[in-house]
Amino acid sequence: MNYNWDWNIFFKSTGIGSEIYLDWFVSGLGWTIAVALVAWIIALLLGSVLGVMRTLPGKALPAIATGYVELFRNVPLLVQLFMWYFVVPDYLPEPLQTWFKQDLNPATSAYVSVVVCLALFTAARVCEQVRTGIQALPKGQSAAALAVGFSIGQTYRHVLLPQAFRIIIPPLTSEFLNIFKNSSVASLIGLMELLAQTKQTAEFSANIFEAFTLATVIYFVLNMSLMALMNLVEKKVRIPGMMGGAK
């Protein structure tokens, strides 16, 4: 069998309008970033609330958060995505249901589903990191915060969370990278993100290797840039004399 290597393929016309293949990759990357960033922000907020809940005294709130984590950690991501895309919309209350199924164009409804899916999926992981971070703090810290008269809310806001988040930057970074990688499942419900565009390029041009090579390079560079960014963040919030920070 002969395979026609052609690294110029990305600059050739797709045959659709005036687009070249590279345009497809750019637009795919745009969707990937749009999915991952929005889902990440929601996951970070929700996960932090859940993580705090797991460390509160009493029974009910920690149990709710634990149940959430177990549910979202033990069902495959793809099953969750199908739930959000195929099942849940049918059970939405009326105005919402029409909006989701009829008013939104297909790309937008796929986008909404995958963002909700990844946000809730990742929130379970963020929750566990936040909980671990809070529990890693010396017990005396919350005692000292309460002793100066802070309420529970102030204790978390001013004392526990600022420290916990600094400790968990490395594992949070890896969740942040994961959400970009996981966003590729969106290709399975028809959202034209990076992987879907790669597949389409491979099919249209028959230059499978070039297409997938470019895709891996993009993911790799994305990964490296995000890691560099998080390193910068970590350095910026580092406290002198705290946890390995220079004195």
Add this chain to the structure above:
Amino acid sequence: MDFSQIIPSLPSLWDGMKLTLQLLVLAVAGGIALGTVLALARMSSNAMLSGLAKAYVNYFRSIPLLLVITWFYLAVPMILNWITGEFVAVGAFTSCLVAFVMFEAAYYCEIVRAGIQSISKGQINAAYAVGMTYSQAMRLIILPQAFRKMTPLLLQQTIILFQDTSLVYAVGLIDFLNAARARGDIMGQSHEFLIFAGAVYFVISFGASSLVKRLQKRLAV
């Protein structure tokens, strides 16, 4: 909601589950084997060998599993064709298995490496002192201890892999999830079948992680 068609469909769902489990077992075995080799290479004093292993691991850890599955599905038949010179029919199962083994090996490698590094340096020195070669020391002394220590982590990664096998849906392999999807469509109860599939994944993963947690506690004592 009407779950009435689940019971009559159990045989075909079980067929899907068998494929899922087959893929899982083979991928875990291959992944751990390749991962161990990679870990040893990474820790080797040969700079080129360790550099290559490191590049392999970084590469696979920075791309999505789904991309690897899709790519290999398209590429493995072609590559085999180049190598052997003749057309070999490679099913989706084989290409998926190759994808999982190569991808998971990168993750297993890091677990194995941490496991080996957690064994004190005195152990390998003691093994050398009684006259063992590097390979004997690894096989007989270091790896058995390391694997005992990292069993919980390996199992956790395996539970993640169990869930990730559902991604073979992308290349049309009829695993448990895809069987449930297909069957649900035929029976006109696609929602119910999907929920059932989710519940089965949940019960298995949750049960397995609870067991791993218990094991972890026992090992910690």
Add this chain to the structure above:
Amino acid sequence: MSMIEIKNVSKWYGDFQVLTDCTTNVKKGEVVVVCGPSGSGKSTLIKTVNALEPFQKGEIFVDGVSVGDPKTDLPKLRARIGMVFQNFELFPHLSITENLTIAQQRVLGRNRDEAMQKGMHYLDRVGLKAHAGKFPGQLSGGQQQRVAIARALAMDPIAMLFDEPTSALDPEMVNEVLDVMVELAHEGMTMMCVTHEMGFARKVANRVIFMDRGAIVEDCEKEEFFGNIDARSERARQFLSKILQH
């Protein structure tokens, strides 16, 4: 007038009784030292005073306010009582200045200038004004503990609780902290101190309490406690002979 009044307090962790019918009181301006073997319940007792530890039986009043009453505003009560911990517990992510001002601003509602002025005043008093811009991790243990005392004082407390403030310190740093505490005692601060520093007790304590297995075994004037060792309980004598050897 009693500033801290502890009446028949008992506390359990499940089946295990940590405090057994503890009764004592600390008058305004009085310095009371609490000692006893490790695990005897000293930390638990002192933490019940500002409700860091709940208790199941008995009553505690601080300046007339019932600590155990569910209607009591605990943050407000705690803001009036200063506490110093064995491990300092400065907030490591905040600068020394922020450590001194954050509770003044967020809890007492003081404005920035007022909080700064108060904070710097007490930081100066513990001799660390030059370190205002640093972070806790950049200070020695003794310096951190002095900042912790300043942090508590900046809240204008009506009483101070100390839980082994010097036992996590290297020996050469113990005195710099004790000096601050002695000065505070001389100024008339009401203090309840868990400590094994008997030199400090001799110098400034009005009363000494000895605890054993969750109960208050001795509670007497300093002169009586140290002057008449033979009248002390067996356990107290054992304990004293052990720590006085060092």
